[in-house]
Amino acid sequence: MKKRVVIVGGGFTGFNTxxxxxNRKDIEVTLIDRKNYHxxxxxxxxxxxxxxxxxxxxxxxxNMLAGNDNMTVLKGIVRNxxxxxxxxxxDFGDVEYDYLVxxxxxxxxxxxxxxxxxxxxxxxxxAQATEIRRRVMEAYEAAERTHDLIERKKQLTFVIVGGGPxxxxxxxxxxxxxxxxxxxxYRHIDPxxxxxxxxxxxxxxxxxxxxxxxxxxxxxxxxLGVQVWTSSAVSNVDxxxxxxxxxxxxxxxxxxxxxxxxxxIGKRMGLETDRTGRIVVEPDLxxxxxxxxxxxxxxxxxxxxxxxxxxxxxxxxxxxxxxxGRTILGDLKGQVRKQFKYRDKGQMATIGRNKAIVEFxxxxxxxxxxxxxxxxxxxxxxxxxxxxxxVLAQWGWSYFTFGFGARLIVNKDWRFYGKExxxxxxxxxx
Amino acid sequence: MKKRVVIVGGGFTGFNTxxxxxNRKDIEVTLIDRKNYHxxxxxxxxxxxxxxxxxxxxxxxxNMLAGNDNMTVLKGIVRNxxxxxxxxxxDFGDVEYDYLVxxxxxxxxxxxxxxxxxxxxxxxxxAQATEIRRRVMEAYEAAERTHDLIERKKQLTFVIVGGGPxxxxxxxxxxxxxxxxxxxxYRHIDPxxxxxxxxxxxxxxxxxxxxxxxxxxxxxxxxLGVQVWTSSAVSNVDxxxxxxxxxxxxxxxxxxxxxxxxxxIGKRMGLETDRTGRIVVEPDLxxxxxxxxxxxxxxxxxxxxxxxxxxxxxxxxxxxxxxxGRTILGDLKGQVRKQFKYRDKGQMATIGRNKAIVEFxxxxxxxxxxxxxxxxxxxxxxxxxxxxxxVLAQWGWSYFTFGFGARLIVNKDWRFYGKExxxxxxxxxx
Numbered sequence: 001m002k003k004r005v006v007i008v009g010g011g012f013t014g015f016n017t018x019x020x021x022x023n024r025k026d027i028e029v030t031l032i033d034r035k036n037y038h039x040x041x042x043x044x045x046x047x048x049x050x051x052x053x054x055x056x057x058x059x060x061x062x063n064m065l066a067g068n069d070n071m072t073v074l075k076g077i078v079r080n081x082x083x084x085x086x087x088x089x090x091d092f093g094d095v096e097y098d099y100l101v102x103x104x105x106x107x108x109x110x111x112x113x114x115x116x117x118x119x120x121x122x123x124x125x126x127a128q129a130t131e132i133r134r135r136v137m138e139a140y141e142a143a144e145r146t147h148d149l150i151e152r153k154k155q156l157t158f159v160i161v162g163g164g165p166x167x168x169x170x171x172x173x174x175x176x177x178x179x180x181x182x183x184x185x186y187r188h189i190d191p192x193x194x195x196x197x198x199x200x201x202x203x204x205x206x207x208x209x210x211x212x213x214x215x216x217x218x219x220x221x222x223x224l225g226v227q228v229w230t231s232s233a234v235s236n237v238d239x240x241x242x243x244x245x246x247x248x249x250x251x252x253x254x255x256x257x258x259x260x261x262x263x264x265i266g267k268r269m270g271l272e273t274d275r276t277g278r279i280v281v282e283p284d285l286x287x288x289x290x291x292x293x294x295x296x297x298x299x300x301x302x303x304x305x306x307x308x309x310x311x312x313x314x315x316x317x318x319x320x321x322x323x324x325g326r327t328i329l330g331d332l333k334g335q336v337r338k339q340f341k342y343r344d345k346g347q348m349a350t351i352g353r354n355k356a357i358v359e360f361x362x363x364x365x366x367x368x369x370x371x372x373x374x375x376x377x378x379x380x381x382x383x384x385x386x387x388x389x390x391v392l393a394q395w396g397w398s399y400f401t402f403g404f405g406a407r408l409i410v411n412k413d414w415r416f417y418g419k420e421x422x423x424x425x426x427x428x429x430x
Numbered sequence: 431m432k433k434r435v436v437i438v439g440g441g442f443t444g445f446n447t448x449x450x451x452x453n454r455k456d457i458e459v460t461l462i463d464r465k466n467y468h469x470x471x472x473x474x475x476x477x478x479x480x481x482x483x484x485x486x487x488x489x490x491x492x493n494m495l496a497g498n499d500n501m502t503v504l505k506g507i508v509r510n511x512x513x514x515x516x517x518x519x520x521d522f523g524d525v526e527y528d529y530l531v532x533x534x535x536x537x538x539x540x541x542x543x544x545x546x547x548x549x550x551x552x553x554x555x556x557a558q559a560t561e562i563r564r565r566v567m568e569a570y571e572a573a574e575r576t577h578d579l580i581e582r583k584k585q586l587t588f589v590i591v592g593g594g595p596x597x598x599x600x601x602x603x604x605x606x607x608x609x610x611x612x613x614x615x616y617r618h619i620d621p622x623x624x625x626x627x628x629x630x631x632x633x634x635x636x637x638x639x640x641x642x643x644x645x646x647x648x649x650x651x652x653x654l655g656v657q658v659w660t661s662s663a664v665s666n667v668d669x670x671x672x673x674x675x676x677x678x679x680x681x682x683x684x685x686x687x688x689x690x691x692x693x694x695i696g697k698r699m700g701l702e703t704d705r706t707g708r709i710v711v712e713p714d715l716x717x718x719x720x721x722x723x724x725x726x727x728x729x730x731x732x733x734x735x736x737x738x739x740x741x742x743x744x745x746x747x748x749x750x751x752x753x754x755g756r757t758i759l760g761d762l763k764g765q766v767r768k769q770f771k772y773r774d775k776g777q778m779a780t781i782g783r784n785k786a787i788v789e790f791x792x793x794x795x796x797x798x799x800x801x802x803x804x805x806x807x808x809x810x811x812x813x814x815x816x817x818x819x820x821v822l823a824q825w826g827w828s829y830f831t832f833g834f835g836a837r838l839i840v841n842k843d844w845r846f847y848g849k850e851x852x853x854x855x856x857x858x859x860x
Binding site (some may be wrong): 035036037050053054055056058060062063066067071072073074075076092107108117118121122124125126127128130131137138141144145146184185186187188386389390393394397407408409410411413414415416 | 465466467480484485486488492493496497502503504505506522538547548554555556557558560561568571574576615616617618816819827831837838840843845
């Protein structure tokens with residue numbers, strides 16, 4: 001009788017668990033994800049900034065997995081899990097399991113102000129990346145059109161809320177694009193005058209790094225025209241800008257890279273979760289009392305190694321995924337479970353052309369070498385050869401031409417008829 | 431005093447007029463387009479079928495033009511034109527001109543049944559291409575999920591309304607993708623069983639070609655599993671399929687490649703238009719009584735060469751664009767206007783791998799040679815070197831791996847909060 005393993009979420013954890021379990025005669029794997037692709041999250045900001053295309057960092061999960069005889073990939077939504085009857089409730093029916101792997105990741109969190117999302121989109125999936133690209137490029141178009149200088153200033157102002165790696169990478173890209181690339185293409189505005197702000201509640205950006213590197217990153221950002229506001233908690237976001245206590249910035253474009261929160265399915269399953277909704281796990285990443293249920297990736301709160309939860313980073317999720325796969329195989333062989341140990345791969349963030357910071361244990365460096373390291377590591381971890389080839393080719397092209405990729409504005413609404421004010425790309429037709 | 435040339439629409443006509451007029455000290459050009467990019471329409475179906483990415487066939491108009499000192503590119507909507515005061519009314523104010531070039535193209539036309547659009551999207555811009563891709567891939571996902579065989583059959587049924595080049599290319603791609611590529615990736619369905627129909631009202635498909643080639647194309651389509659229904663006018667389209675007189679096809683996915691209609695701005699300007707809204711032009715592509723106003727591309731009804739209007743094809747639009755530019759320059763030199771003459775570049779359509787038809791005057795051929803010709807011509811006409819390199823590279827890769835590009839399903843809605851049933855790519859989160 002085959003063991004039925006159900007994996008929920010096709011991110012770094014779910015995908016790597018599946019890979020370990022692939023082509024096993026004694027295991028039947030079902031991977032369920034709401035989207036049909038595995039996304040290379042670390043480069044998502046480059047899609048938002050038009051440096052890469054969607055296809056460069058995302059691959060349909062089927063292409064990567066469904067070739068295996070023991071693997072079924074289903075696109076669907078998981079509503080809840082019954083731990084007693086070992087059943088996953090989905091929008092397409094119930095799925096029973098012997099082993100369950102949950103790795104649903106996290107979503108942006110607006111600290112109880114979800115109405116802010118409309119004015120400040122987050123960056124967690126391709127749809128959001130397209131929307132951010134649309135907003136950034138529309139702002140420049142509007143600035144070029146208008147003759148009102150105050151309006152123009154507002155359109156040329158970008159606020160990024162949150163100074164983590166994503167916020168820094170977004171701000172750095174906008175700074176670089178406006179200083180080096182766009183300046184050639186507009187005649188009525190000088191994109192070099194673009195104002196860019198990182199608004200961070202903590203007293204420094206990149207809190208995950210050592211203070212020295214985060215201050216170097218701040219300097220590098222300043223060289224690209226990014227002003228870093230620390231100890232600045234956003235008190236309100238509206239259509240015209242952000243409020244930071246008594247201070248206010250008028251901005252047409254606000255991007256959200258601040259809080260995250262895990263899926264609330266943990267609560268729905270009746271499991272213990274931490275403040276951000278992450279599920280508290282045992283040393284073997286299983287949930288208390290249910291050794292057959294594993295939680296991995298950003299959704300897991302694993303404190304047994306350092307005392308504090310492991311950060312939501314790709315290397316952590318990847319290693320957890322492999323560990324869970326191996327642990328299931330070990331169970332079948334009747335082996336005693338080892339506890340999960342994260343092998344620190346260090347961390348890095350890129351700020352711009354020849355600008356990055358790398359921290360690996362006590363080794364710390366920045367500048368061009370760090371930037372090269374960043375490139376090598378990211379190309380290496382890309383999921384397919386095709387991606388490696390095309391991403392590297394485009395980076396190379398952009399690097400030497402000082403150009404970015406296609407800064408296309410693709411509207412959300414594809415319909416043409418039935419709208420007085422069509423948003424479609426249909427030339428001048430009203 | 432500089433001559434002010436206003437170009438409306440950045441397609442093949444508008445872009446080529448602008449190129450001819452670029453870097454002229456005595457001319458100030460303003461190009462207005464609702465979208466921010468020039469689209470290489472002939473390959474749009476490949477984006478819909480995930481063979482290429484958006485950035486491979488579209489380039490921001492600024493990158494291509496705004497480098498010139500005499501060129502302003504504005505993203506905006508043209509509401510109307512006052513021919514007497516020589517003013518263009520836009521959503522960002524009025525723009526005055528000495529010369530006006532209108533090339534707004536055409537949109538899909540549902541023969542007075544615009545409610546059909548919701549069930550049968552057309553393919554004229556990137557947003558629609560993304561939507562078509564989403565629908566096609568979602569259908570396969572739904573088929574893999576369901577256990578209801580009737581539902582599964584419906585999900586695996588694709589109807590393309592219209593047997594012109596676009597319809598043939600869409601049908602051929604779906605046939606090829608389902609027969610050669612997808613079959614590897616699904617475990618519960620056999621994509622080879624996909625039913626594909628071309629529904630054409632005329633008595634043969636590809637009416638623009640000679641009967642012999644269109645029947646060869648029909649045979650090639652049949653080899654890919656596409657059934658061609660000619661003399662079949664669609665009488666209704668709904669969420670579950672299409673009605674053709676007494677006959678009915680149950681299909682989850684219907685694509686529209688039938689009628690087109692020009693922008694109604696021609697009527698609003700009080701100009702004479704034909705049945706499909708195209709503006710009737712003089713031998714020099716100007717409008718009667720207004721030599722300073724040119725109409726080009728799909729929007730123009732030019733009958734002075736063959737007696738019937740020139741077809742809505744890229745080569746026609748491109749040549750008209752260049753002609754208009756040269757005619758304006760000739761005016762400034764005081765030259766007498768020559769009438770426009772279309773140099774027939776022939777026509778071609780691709781059906782699939784090694785399958786295409788080419789018709790150039792009396793030279794007609796199909797098969798692998800036609801397919802190679804098609805590739806060479808399309809690569810040659812791509813707008814930038816970057817596009818040529820990357821498109822060719824991806825075609826090469828797909829050809830030898832028998833793979834398509836990334837068949838990503840990107841939802842239209844990027845928002846996560848405020849929706850009970852979020853459509854977002856957020857793993858299992860409800």
